[in-house]
Amino acid sequence: MSFVTQHDGLSDSMRISSARPSDYLALLKPRVMSLVVLTALAGMLIAPQPPHPVIGFAALLAIAVGAGASGALNMWYDADIDAKMARTATRPVPSGRVTPGEALAFGLVLSALSVFTLCVVTNWLAAGLLAFTIFFYAVIYTMWLKRSTPQNIVIGGAAGAFPPIVGFAAATGSVSIESAVLFAIIFIWTPPHFWALALVKAEDYARAGVPMMPNALGPDRTRLEILIYSIVLAPVGVLPALMGFASLVYGIVATLGGLAMLFYAWRVYRQREGESARKACMSLFGVSILYLFALFLVIVIENGPAALVVRAFSAAFV
């Protein structure tokens, strides 16, 4: 039976936990997990010899649970910050549905389980990379960078960019330039994506004392950096097609998506006051999610279902 400390000022009093499974699921940050699954799957499928479907599924599950575990560790450590921000105040730990100790135990157990599973199912390199990703997100980003530098999400973005490399390593036991390119796309995409939201939620971050770029260096500097990162992102996003491990269709989607990112980043740069500025930021935030989702979805489709159809067609008629 687990107990939770009451959030009514009576710190010594205990009550029996009313946490539901959905609260524990929320600790895993399911929306982030879904993007991790997609990007790791893309990394897996660009491998010269993709893994057996069952092995691939198990590996993908381990990577997703590892990402979720790092999310739980993040929510354990950041409960004080989360409680001060409207966007995160209803999370399981700050709202009192799950105790910090339970979140910590949950995160640690799932971290160990996911790394062990990936090791047993695939190889040491993939498991080691997953362990490093969890460590990077929970310790380097959450415990260190987030509260100490406005470059927090730039460097911390590496944690979110690792899944394609882990996926590729799970399939091949090695790391390649192709998986590094997918890493670079997510890494460069992260700052404009997060800073667009941070511009809108600047007051929240200021209240919580988190030195996000808009609070630490000002909104003007943030807008300029968003534009610069978007200018770099647009050509990097097309690299998979230029390097030959993604199709022309991908190249077209990446080019149009990159132009859309540039257009909305330019709007954020130009519109700095009032409701129109807020709308521009939220539009860029939404478009950035669609952009990354579209790029990796195309890679998954053309290396997954589409490749299977082509192979079956070739076997039948060629």
Add this chain to the structure above:
Amino acid sequence: MTEPHDPGQQDSRYRLTPEQAKSRRSRNIAIALSVSFLVVLFYVVTVAKLGLGVLNKGW
């Protein structure tokens, strides 16, 4: 040895509220399903890694 239960004495054990009992039950079910899923997953992965040919192995 435990003391014999006195029906006249007030029961000091904590009684779960219906909400607490419901959430504990749902947590238990979730854990049971997760563990069962893991067992099946490891079984299927083992078969996939070894291949069906392992069944033809001579003893």
